[in-house]
Amino acid sequence: MNKLIACYRGNVNAWECDQMGHMNVQFYMARGSEAFGHFQNALGLSPALIRREKKGLRFKSLRIQFKSEVHAGSVLHGICGMREVVGDILHGFIQLYDTAFDRLSAIFEFTAVYTDFVSDDVLPLPDPLRDAAESLCDEHPDIYRPAPFVGTLMPSTSLDHMFESSRSSVNVWECDIFNHIDMRYVVGYFSDAATHVIGAVGLTRAEIRRRNLGSAALDYYTEFHAPVKMSAPIVLKSGLISAERKIFRFGHNLVDLDSGKIAVTTTVVGCYFDMTLRKSVPLPEEFTNYPKEKWLATQL
Amino acid sequence: MSGYAETYRGQVLASECNFLGHMNIQFYAARVSHAIWGMSYLIGISVEEIKGGKKALVSVRQEIDFRGELMAGDILHMETGVLKTANKTLTLHNRLINSATDDIVMVNEMIAAYMDVSTRKAVPLTPAMRSNIENFMITREEAI
Numbered sequence: 001m002n003k004l005i006a007c008y009r010g011n012v013n014a015w016e017c018d019q020m021g022h023m024n025v026q027f028y029m030a031r032g033s034e035a036f037g038h039f040q041n042a043l044g045l046s047p048a049l050i051r052r053e054k055k056g057l058r059f060k061s062l063r064i065q066f067k068s069e070v071h072a073g074s075v076l077h078g079i080c081g082m083r084e085v086v087g088d089i090l091h092g093f094i095q096l097y098d099t100a101f102d103r104l105s106a107i108f109e110f111t112a113v114y115t116d117f118v119s120d121d122v123l124p125l126p127d128p129l130r131d132a133a134e135s136l137c138d139e140h141p142d143i144y145r146p147a148p149f150v151g152t153l154m155p156s157t158s159l160d161h162m163f164e165s166s167r168s169s170v171n172v173w174e175c176d177i178f179n180h181i182d183m184r185y186v187v188g189y190f191s192d193a194a195t196h197v198i199g200a201v202g203l204t205r206a207e208i209r210r211r212n213l214g215s216a217a218l219d220y221y222t223e224f225h226a227p228v229k230m231s232a233p234i235v236l237k238s239g240l241i242s243a244e245r246k247i248f249r250f251g252h253n254l255v256d257l258d259s260g261k262i263a264v265t266t267t268v269v270g271c272y273f274d275m276t277l278r279k280s281v282p283l284p285e286e287f288t289n290y291p292k293e294k295w296l297a298t299q300l
Numbered sequence: 301m302s303g304y305a306e307t308y309r310g311q312v313l314a315s316e317c318n319f320l321g322h323m324n325i326q327f328y329a330a331r332v333s334h335a336i337w338g339m340s341y342l343i344g345i346s347v348e349e350i351k352g353g354k355k356a357l358v359s360v361r362q363e364i365d366f367r368g369e370l371m372a373g374d375i376l377h378m379e380t381g382v383l384k385t386a387n388k389t390l391t392l393h394n395r396l397i398n399s400a401t402d403d404i405v406m407v408n409e410m411i412a413a414y415m416d417v418s419t420r421k422a423v424p425l426t427p428a429m430r431s432n433i434e435n436f437m438i439t440r441e442e443a444i
Contacts, residue, residue: 009309009377011337034311037375038399046400047311047373073351075341078309100347173315177372182313 003138005042007035007094008078012070018191020214021275022069026188028096029064031078032108033184035094039080043090043132051177054117058227059183060089063109064220065146068098069278075099081143082136088125089113090133095143104144117178120227149221152241152297154251154267156225161294162253163200165193165238170230179230186228190220190252190266193238197250201240203286212275213284218247219269226256226263233257242297243287246271246280251296303436307338308378309399312370322369328396332362332408335378335394343382343390344432345414355423357412360389368398368405375399381438388422389413390433393443409443 008031016027037047040057050056070076080094094108113122114129125133166189174185198208198215208215228234235257241249247269254264271280282288292298308331316327340350340357349355370376377399383391389411396406413422414429425433 006306006309006377009306009338010334031310034375037311037373038309041375041400047371047375048400050373051371071351073337073347073353075338075347075350100341175314177314 003136004079004081004140004143005038005136006078007038007080008076008096010076012072012074012076014072017072020216022071022216023074025064025066025191025217025220026184028066028106029187030184031076031096032064032094032106033182035078035080035108039092039094042080042136044128054178055115055123056117057090057112058115058117059222059224060111060113061224062183062220062222063107063146063149064222065107065109066216066218067104067106069216070098070105076105081138081140082133083140084137085125085130085133088122090125093140093143093145107144107146109146117180149219149267151269152249152267152300153221154241154253154265154296155300156223156253156262156265158237158253158262159239159251159296159299161296162237162239162251163196164235165196165252166234166236168234170228170232170234172230175230181228181230186254186264187220189236189254190268191217193236193252194250194268194270197238197240201243201286201290203284211284213272213281214275215270215272217268217270220266222264222266224264226259226261228254228256228263234263239296240287240290240294241267242295243283243290246282248283248287249297302381302442303438304379304381304395304442305339305342305436306377307335307342307380307394308396310334310376312372312374312376314372317372322371323374325366328364328366328406328408331376331378331396332359332394332410335380336392336410336412338378339380339382339392339436342432342436343429344426345429353417355414355416357390358415359410360413361411363409365407366405367407368403370398370405376405380436381443382433382436383409383438383440383443385425385430385433387424390425393438407443
């Protein structure tokens with residue numbers, strides 16, 4: 001029995017592509033968010049039930065791996081499935097494909113917990129949900145499964161040499177009906193913050209254009225510590241974790257200024273590429289010359 | 301056998317809902333837009349043509365029946381079939397379905413022209429496209 005669930009189909013809009021000429025990470029996340037609705041429905045959590053009960057699944061951790069670029073006009077489809085149930089935590093995945101080439105474009109590996117959307121309390125899995133999840137669990141041997149995320153992870157603590165890369169408040173239109181920010185907008189904050197980290201190492205946009213360079217995220221690992229709710233004042237603190245050979249690593253902490261707590265922690269692994277050849281290149285010297293004592297990795 | 305094929309799948313955002321509490325009509329159109337691109341690919345308009353903005357299906361007429369409400373969080377998908385073809389156009393039938401209930405919430409009948417983007421003129425459907433379209437033909441009786 002095939003336990004895969006159809007969860008997305010559409011195309012890439014021109015306005016979802018950034019200066020690198022490919023779909024920006026936040027719009028991958030938009031697809032992932034919508035796919036998560038189909039995932040929940042397959043487990044018996046229909047949208048109507050979620051609205052009525054005000055309970056449903058919420059990400060606890062989220063790994064996003066970007067496997068290949070997609071561009072304006074690309075046709076996409078998505079599948080999702082369950083991997084395992086551990087205690088009260090569900091482990092599932094969503095995969096987005098570039099349909100025309102049957103090529104994997106992005107994967108989302110996540111853990112999720114059953115949550116009261118009013119109190120934000122994490123709840124035990126109800127028996128029907130547990131049963132449905134377990135019935136969908138599978139090794140999925142034919143489906144790509146990423147190796148564990150390796151290297152330095154951003155901790156949910158403040159570190160020296162982190163700086164403010166964004167300051168905002170959560171807008172109504174960024175929220176779901178339970179007044180929680182949708183993850184697509186959080187990824188949008190991370191995406192914008194990357195420009196500021198790049199600027200902090202001394203690389204200007206003009207110089208990036210002169211060298212015909214683009215940058216791309218390869219891997220995100222995110223942990224959710226607290227909900228981010230409508231109109232909350234938020235600040236994003238970011239820093240360079242490390243930069244070696246072709247790979248840079250950024251760290252972000254999204255802070256809810258009302259509570260003073262770090263709500264979301266993310267580690268981003270990325271690279272630079274030649275905008276014409278679309279091939280990765282060694283990191284610009286501004287990265288490799290950046291003082292190692294300022295790397296967040298030295299504090300970890 | 302029905303020629304309907306899935307051309308869109310997604311979810312309703314809270315921000316797409318208006319003060320009446322349901323998804324505003326402009327966002328139905330956004331889903332239809334996805335469906336056109338999906339059908340373009342299925343009938344063999346090449347990736348190079350689509351991504352290069354060289355040739356595309358463009359909507360020249362639409363008739364829409366809204367049959368059910370969609371609320372924030374609802375999951376949905378679109379099925380599209382081809383009712384008929386002409387020299388430069390084809391008539392598509394799109395039906396938007398609430399994926400959780402299987403209710404059809406919107407049907408959209410559309411005449412789409414095959415357009416050369418450089419001349420901004422409709423051009424004849426190619427023999428290869430006509431061959432592919434055969435796989436997606438539906439009858440008027442099915443298009444309800």
